[in-house]
Amino acid sequence: MLQDRRDFLRSAGAGALGVAGSLWRSPFAAAQIPTVVRSPYIQNLSRTAGTVLWTTREGGVAALEYSTDRSFSSGVTARTREFLPAETGMATYYQQEVRLNDLLPGTQYYYRVVHNGKTVLAGDDLSWRTAGSGPFTFLVFGDSGQATPAQLRVATAMLLEKPDLVLHTGDIAYASGTFEEFQRVFFNYYKEMLSRVPIFPCPGNHDYATRSCGPYLTMYSLPFADVPPPDFGRYYSFDWGNVHFVSLDSNKPLADVDRGTGKMVEWLETDLANTRKFWKVVYFQHPPYSTGPNENTPESALARRYITPVLDRYGVQVVFSGDEHNYQRTLPVFGGAAVAADAGTVYVTTGGGGADLYNTNPNPLAAMSESAHHYMRVTVQGTKLTARAIRPDGSEIEAVTLAPPPVISDLRVASAAPSSTTPVHRGTLTILGRQLSAYEVTDSSYFPPNEVNGTVVHLDGRRLPLMYVSGDTIVALLRATGRGQATVRVTTPNGWTETTTYFSSSPAASFAVR
Ligand SMILES: [Fe+2]
Known part of the structure; x- marks a missing residue:
């Protein structure tokens, strides 16, 4: 089979970029099998398109082959970017990225990774399922990457889940969001999940500590429609099922808004005005309403000043944040005050993904809080949304169902x-x-x-x-x-x-x- 491909490529002159369909043949350059440094991870998956990235120690021609039936009859050649030690502080590696288009909604695809004409990664974990219609489940976690035993326990528990997508509320790589930290405390911990479930992150303050979020921005491939180019990758929105998700950046872009130069809140206003989805879910690192050692951070104050009025105006039902290393849920909030059930926004702080825990303080807006490691499992079924906070042993801190009336x-x-x-x-x-x-x-x-x-x-x-x-x-x-x-x-x-x-x-x- 491989020999056939080589012959085909020699006669065709090789270099077929982005060819999908039954005529796909993997380009072939040399006989070297590379070391995969960062396992494949799914990004920016929608109903009809998606992106897969991975990194290799050696260069060469990388490609991804995929199909719905394990025949791997379609393929796309990767776009390769070389990362040198001077930029990353790590040994040279090559980041491979493929963009997949013309996918079918709600469909399971299987893929394998090819390098220089040879399959280098294959297996049942290498798959993705495009967004579809009807009920679905997503996970949320945050403040994870501190390489603690608790991070491993939460990661192991999440591995047993079968979500359609995963959100991260920031502080992905402690302490400084370096290239090495992202590899060690994010990609190495979650690789089995990331190879089959798309993750949609937002950056935390620790992720900003290296070159204003520079490493983060190179690693994730996120939606950028309508986002001002200087802010590409920092905030974005996307749809899944009947939910409109908005990932904000409560770090530099929010500070820019306060300085009068940032466009994020203006963008948010337009973005929320344009969606017709039943559910609007927004997430960003710094919680507007929560208790604990970080409750008076400047970022949370800016979030209350600039972001929450927009969320009120457009009826955002749920907000997920992190920063406080614990679990908290507010009463429904509108205009900064508690209101009746389903008449305001529920703010969930989910910062228990692995980093050392923080205490919580009494607060009139708090409906529930617990200083515990956990992740969220959220199920959306039509007009009902159920959010569960789950400890690593599988027990629930609580389960809350939202059912907002018309x-x-x-x-x-x-x-x-x-x-x-x-x-x-x-x-x-x-x-x-x-x-x-x-x-x-x-x-x-x-x-x-x-x-x-x-x-x-x-x-x-x-x-x-x-x-x-x-x-x-x-x-x-x-x-x-x-x-x-x-x-x-x-x-x-x-x-x-x-x-x-x-x-x-x-x-x-x-x-x-x-
Ligand atoms: Fe944190």
Whole structure:
């Protein structure tokens, strides 16, 4: 088989970059088998694309071969970057990176690593599963990389989990976020998990201690759409299932905002305004509301000043942070004060990933706290999200379920006059708000359903057909005319809300249910 490839490449002149599909043949340069220094890790995985990185001691032509059926019939040649001792303080290594496109959503892929035409890594752990629809699970941990026995216990416990993705809330590499520390206390600890589950990190203050987060920025390949180029890799957002995730950087970019030069909060505002997902989950290192030795850090104060007002405005349901080396959960918070269940943001501090523990102090916003090593397992099932804090022995500190009810912020009515395709006067009622539907569904048929994902709209007690539903918008169909005051009620599996509106007598905008 390998001989066939060599022959093919000689005749084809080799160097086929980024060729996917059945014609893939691995480029071949020399017969040297390299040492894999950093095992493959999955990055920036979405429904249809992903990135895999690894490092090798020797140079050469590296590639990744993959398929859904273990035939490894597709392949992509790696982009290689050489890291010299002068930059890293380590022996020379080569970072290999492949970007995979045209993947199928919700699909398991298997891969193997090829170097100079020979398979150098293969096995069942080398796989990824693209984002899909429906329920999913993610893990969250932080403040992990201090090479303590507890770090190993938490890492071992997480290895038994089968998450779809993992978040890290920062302080990945103590004490200074050097290249060597990232290798020793991050990649070496989690390599089995990282080879099959994508990790979406955010940087902590310790990760910033070397050249303003320089090593971190070279190692992770993260989404950068709409992020200002100077901040590429520091903060970003992405979707998974019905969740919009936002990873912020509470270090330099937040300090830049305070100096009047940073764009992160402006970017956050636009980013949250543009998502239609039911769930909005934000994470960054410094917790706005928590107790312990770090509760008065300047970064947490800046987070309260600049970040939490935006989270309030866009109805972010959950925030994960670290920095305090323990577990804490606040009551729902809005405007800096505790509010009713599901009416504010729950702030979870999950800084128990392995570093030496900190105490917690009494605090009126704290619903639960424990000075314990742990990680979070979060399950998202439509309109319900359950977050579990789990100790390394598998026992739970607690489990909390969020089920936020619908919120209506605005109503708009539009009309369509009778035509050959719509013989009766039809109009639409657009409902804007939050937490309106678990998933986005469009139905452009003449008779759309009057219930989608458990979401129902009543106009004066009668159900309206639903042409479009998402987390922040519903478009319902109005048939026939009418006028006067009417009550619009939105019901989801989490509850209902209603508002009164007035349909004017204007023929262009007067509708009610027949
Ligand atoms: Fe820390």
